[in-house]
Amino acid sequence: MFDFTKEQLEWRDAVRDFIAGLDPGSRAENVHVASELKGDNTWLAQLRRKGWLGIGWPREYGGLGKSIVEQWILIDELTAAGLPRLGDGVNMIGPAIIEVASEQMKRDWLPRILSGEVEFALGYSEPEAGTDLARLRTRAVPDGDEFVINGQKTWNSSGHFATHEWLAVRTDPDAPAREGISILIVPIDSPGITVSPIWTWGGARTNDVFFDNVRVPRANLVGELNKGWSYVMTALNLERFAIGGVGELRAQLPVLVRFLASTFRGGRTLWDDPRVRERIADLASRLHAARLLSLRNVRLIDRGEVSAAESSMVKVWASELRMEFADTVTEILGAAGQLTAGDRRAPLRGEYEHLYRKASHYRFTGGTNEIQRDLIARRGLGLPRQSVGRRGSPTPKN
Ligand SMILES: Cc1cc2nc3c(=O)[nH]c(=O)nc-3n(C[C@H](O)[C@H](O)[C@H](O)COP(=O)(O)OP(=O)(O)OC[C@H]3O[C@@H](n4cnc5c(N)ncnc54)[C@H](O)[C@@H]3O)c2cc1C
Structure with missing residues (x-):
């Protein structure tokens, strides 16, 4: 297999x-x-x-x-x-266009994604619609041959360098939440768009994006009007696939082992400490499992057996493994492990200090891990939908 x-x-x-x-x-x-x-x-x-x-x-x-x-x-x-x-254009939006858009749209946009002329930002989340994305309120109202857009997106990670938004908008406010959403392609340099930075703890920039009477041609509607929810889900499964890779951890492991075997503390190497060996062996086994899980998932996708539960397992496992690497290694390194890249005293070029700050964000992107676990329980194991009190049912990005 x-x-x-x-x-x-x-x-x-x-x-x-x-x-x-x-x-x-x-x-x-x-x-x-x-x-x-x-x-x-x-x-x-x-x-x-x-x-x-x-x-x-x-x-x-x-x-x-x-x-x-x-x-x-x-x-x-x-x-x-x-x-x-x-980028998201090649990884997610291109494949989503291939799957759901009209032939004309494919001819218009796919070559421009490949040439690098066009890159996309994912415009889903809003201040009041993150996990429960179906509550999104950014409105697009038809006006002649155009849509007029008003609202706000947040956590818009590529908004400062992308050329276009892949924007989820509400086009029918009277329909049930998931049935009144459409996807529009919106040039980010359109009049009425403001992009404002949010800096994450890990050093990456994401953004708030404001839409004030922004006009786009009707031809920029992806697929059918009010069918956007299923297009969002198509692209999200592809995003989870992309998040599931752990190539950098595979490459870091032997470097880490060499470092531990050649770094002395109290007259012996770090590698001589059985607790260190045990924890690194544990990480190595988990890394192996992550790669197998991820490979199994891609083979299922290749066979046309896309499983949301399997994609979620890969996403949860890979994102939490990054955190385990960061936690374990910074703990082994002690105080020196907090020195940042650029400080010549920083062990392993400060990579694990950076990973410590960066790793947590993988738990959120592509839908939080709590929600992925819920999805695995429902879709993978057939358990009933849970009651979650005031937030309502966990409907979110799945
Ligand atoms: C660094 C970063 C980059 C991102 N990039 C993008 C992007 O480019 N485009 C985009 O559209 N979005 C992006 N996101 C948004 C991301 O998808 C959301 O953060 C995520 O969906 C959670 O939404 P929220 O932040 O509003 O949290 P909330 O929905 O408010 O959730 C807060 C917490 O409550 C938990 N929770 C909520 N509801 C339930 C429930 N029913 N059952 C159990 N637990 C629940 C969540 O798991 C979470 O831990 C990004 C986020 C981050 C952090």
Whole structure:
């Protein structure tokens, strides 16, 4: 079940060769998402020139027509090399457009995503609609050939560098909550849009985005009017798949072990401490399980057996594993583990201090882990919907 085919191994080697051949200057550190990189010389531009961005997309839309396992291999190798994740346009919105949009929309938008001309921000969450996304209130009202949008989105992570919002709006306020939502593609430079930063503890920027009588053509409606809820769910399952990768932890583990085996405290190496060995062995086993779970999920997707419960398991396991790595290693490192990257005394270049601050956000993005667990219970195990008091039923992003 988990062996790569000969073709997949060749693909993995080709990806490794590509990464090994990158000039260090092309890596441009300090960005959180690859599509923040500009210019023709970056590794992203090189990847694009090779035609490797729309790897799982059908060939007729400029993709390579490969399986999602090959896409998984690419992401695993890139993250193992310490490169940031690809943007939402390639990972989520392109595949969602392929699945739900009109032929005209596919022809209009897919080539522009692949060329890097267009990148998307995910405009779902609002101050009063996070977990319970169906409560979203940002309104889009038809006016001639246009929609007029008013409202606010929050936690809009790519809003400061994306060109367009993939925006969930309420188009029928009288319909039941999930039946009055549509998706619009909205250029972020439209008059009436204000993007305001929110800085996270982990150093990444996300944003509030305000819409004040913003006009977009009706042609920017994705799929059918008021069918947006199911399109959001399609894209979210793809997001959880993307969050589920743990390539960077796979690459960090041997570095960590070498560090522990060569760092002395009280006359012996850290690795000589049985408690340290036990905890690292535990992390190694969990890492192995995370990769197997993730690979099982991508194979199910490849066979057309998409399971929301399985995607949620991968997301919960991978996001919590990052936190366990961060907790365990900063604890082993002691006070020095709190030194930040850039401080020459920081052990392991301060990577675990940064991971400690950054890891928690994976628990929220793509729907919180509490909600993922609820989903696993309901959809995976067939347990009844729980009563949660004043918040109402847990309907959220699932
Ligand atoms: C760094 C970061 C980046 C993000 N990027 C984006 C983005 O680009 N685009 C976007 O649209 N959104 C984005 N999000 C939003 C993310 O999807 C939401 O934070 C998430 O859905 C939770 O919503 P909330 O923050 O409003 O929390 P709330 O919904 O207020 O939840 C608060 C807590 O209560 C728990 N809870 C709520 N309801 C229930 C229930 N019924 N049962 C059990 N527990 C419950 C939650 O699990 C959570 O722990 C991002 C969030 C973060 C932190």
